[in-house]
Amino acid sequence: MADGWRDWQKHVSRPWQPLTIAFLSGVAMAGAIAPLNLWILGWLALAPLWLILRQPHRQVSRRSKILAGTAWAVGYNGVTIAWILDLHPLTWLGIPWLGSVAITLFGWGFIVFWSILRLLTWACLTGWLFGWSGMPKETPGAILRRVLGAIALWCAVEVAWSYTPLDWTPLAFTQSPGNLWVLHLGQLSGPQTISAVLVAVNLLLAEGWRQRSQLRRRFWASAVAIAAIAHLLGLWLYLQPVTSAPDSELRIGIIQGNIPTRIKLFDEGVRRSLEAYTQGYLTLADQGADAILTPEGSFPWFWVNTSRMDDHPFYQALLERNVPAWVGTLGRAEKGGVAQSLFSFGRSGEIVGRYDKAKLVPLGEYLPLESLISRVLPRLSTSAGSLQPGASNQVVETPFGRAIAAICYDSAFPYIFRNQAATGGEFIITASNNDPFNAAMMQQHHAHDVMRAIETQRFAVRATNTGFSGVVDPHGHTLWKSGFRTYETHLATINRLQSQTPYVRWGNLLTPILVAIALLWKLRAKLTADNG
Known part of the structure; x- marks a missing residue:
């Protein structure tokens, strides 16, 4: 495995390798969404992008990381919403054929551009607040702090984007309609509950790939445990009976x-x-x-x-x-x-x-x-x-x-x-x-x-x-x-039905809680370092 990680580092050091890997992993994430419904890819296809972003800047420059994030977003969102091209032809509205092509491509391109902004906002905030490369020998605690920060910021950016005019592809969407067990986590705190679990598993798998021997197994075991707990909790919610009045x-x-x-x-x-x-x-x-x-x-x-x-x-x-x-x-x-x-x-x-x-x-x-x-x-x-x-x-x-x-x-x-x-x-x-x-x-x-x-x-x-x-x-x-x-x-x-799920009753509490914990952990680590 150590040799595999060194080989990966060599590959992504080449100018076009990060771009290609990121784009293909974004396309893979699009495959998780209907109509293909290969929802298992939702648990895996963010990991390659995280590996690229975690490379030292001397191996993968900031510019290459931004381009890789852009490529991932184009692969994910561009493929997912390719159906927007069916707007053409618009000649029935009195629009010339070439004008129809231009308008349709502009519509697709702008939606993809908006999704690129979402991904890059998350990546830049994560890098700014928690850093990408870290120290040469990071402790597991420092790695987990960055992972938690990335999870919290992913959820926060998704929430922010849901209040903009354009939103269609939150990460939780990759599980619908195929993975009904995990979709039931949405009853707890909305779709960001599912997105948080997916990001956590992807990032822990990626971090495990970066580590050696025992530490690698710990990260991978953590990823598997989170996925298993998510499915078991979802299954428990799935099995709860829905009660209704006789005259309903x-x-x-x-x-x-x-x-x-x-x-x-x-x-x-x-x-x-x-x-x-x-x-x-x-x-x-x-x-x-x-x-x-x-x-x-x-x-x-x-x-x-x-x-x-x-x-x-x-x-x-x-x-x-x-x-x-x-x-x-x-x-x-x-x-x-x-x-x-x-x-x-x-x-x-x-x-x-x-x-x-x-x-x-x-x-x-x-x-x-x-x-x-x-x-x-x-x-x-x-x-x-x-x-x-x-x-x-x-x-x-x-x-x-x-x-x-x-x-x-x-x-x-x-x-x-x-x-x-x-x-x-x-x-x-x-x-x-x-x-x-x-x-x-x-x-x-x-x-x-x-x-x-x-x-x-x-x-x-x-x-x-x-x-x-x-x-x-x-x-x-x-x-x-x-x-x-x-x-x-x-x-x-x-x-x-008149029952109220926790999400209906209290809304999305998970996202602010995750953000608060991540920032407090970051602050505590900084104070400890300053005093040390």
């Missing part, structure tokens, strides 16, 4: 309309939308549905609370069958402008609640710095004008009690679900479009909702336009999933 059962109908976005506002799209969702509503109502859910933007025009509402075929069907519905459509935002909304209709057609999409897609639903960017790039949406975001602390009422609602991109932001669960949300309903993206994106979107169902311990009902609609139970099992780009209706039976 709901039969929810799901309509997957399969109306391509490119035709939605044209005559054919309007006709198909009215037919698909109205007929789907009638079918599910006749099957005994208690409520019916439609996707995001099922009717992408203003009609709710207007003079046209009474003449709308879907609304007329609702008045005829008296089955409540949650309908994705456009709404007037409270502060003016347009919102992507999910309206909660009661049995008599009254509006009893509403949810406005909180996390809007940059370029797609609004333009950042619109006065400047609008001169160069158009907005890639069928709605008129930039949309207005809803608040992250909305409360959604239904005829059956409070629900946890989300629209499309909201699924990547766990605090939106946690806030609603903490205020009494008893089940999750998500409405999404997902067109024109491919099945890989749809699998990833489903994986996000699996995580949200487990974290909040709620049933999740998903209605999408083109796939994959689905039903997920509180333990993350997919009870039903639709086909790809098909028209479907489905009647699902779920239960309303």
Whole structure:
């Protein structure tokens, strides 16, 4: 093993070796994510980058380390979100073919750039606060102090990035939906609980590779022990029964309309939308549905609370069958402008609640710095004008009690679900479009909702336009999933739940605790060194 470490040092000393190794390990980490779901790679694929960053600067320069971090982020995030390229062609929006290519590549590139900033922020903070190379002969305590600091900072940076407009690939995401045992750790303190465990195992494996004989075995044994404890604790949470009241059962109908976005506002799209969702509503109502859910933007025009509402075929069907519905459509935002909304209709057609999409897609639903960017790039949406975001602390009422609602991109932001669960949300309903993206994106979107169902311990009902609609139970099992780009209706039976996981009750306590412990340990070590 010692010879292996010396060989590694020789290889990464060559200019392009760190870059290649980092990029390939980032690609491997992307393989852990849906649709491949090779989740075991999530426990291994960060280790090579850590080995590169831990090299002395005389062997791997700071510049090479920054480039290696960039390469890892490109490999991980660039491959994971390659589905964004399905935006092309945008000619149906009146954009020339070459312009469509340029806009699509810009969108992919900017998202990858944002993920590079996340990785480099973590790497630079870790190096600044805890150092990379250390002394020639470091004690195990000094090594563990750096590892703990890196874990804490990884979680802190993930939390910070989750409050920015772009976030899709936290490290915990690599375990969904395949590793349900470990995903249950999200019930304790959110997805950062899982990320912390993954970073810990990766870094301890890497540190073991750097050491000799007995110390190597201690680091590797620690990594294996953490992974084993995480799985055993997750298994214990997984085996806990979910209790519900006898009268908590709901039969929810799901309509997957399969109306391509490119035709939605044209005559054919309007006709198909009215037919698909109205007929789907009638079918599910006749099957005994208690409520019916439609996707995001099922009717992408203003009609709710207007003079046209009474003449709308879907609304007329609702008045005829008296089955409540949650309908994705456009709404007037409270502060003016347009919102992507999910309206909660009661049995008599009254509006009893509403949810406005909180996390809007940059370029797609609004333009950042619109006065400047609008001169160069158009907005890639069928709605008129930039949309207005809803608040992250909305409360959604239904005829059956409070629900946890989300629209499309909201699924990547766990605090939106946690806030609603903490205020009494008893089940999750998500409405999404997902067109024109491919099945890989749809699998990833489903994986996000699996995580949200487990974290909040709620049933999740998903209605999408083109796939994959689905039903997920509180333990993350997919009870039903639709086909790809098909028209479907489905009647699902779920239960309303009122239990509160530690994450719902107290939020993400783990991250500030880890940061505090790491900084205090660092301060204590510095004071000891100064006094020594």
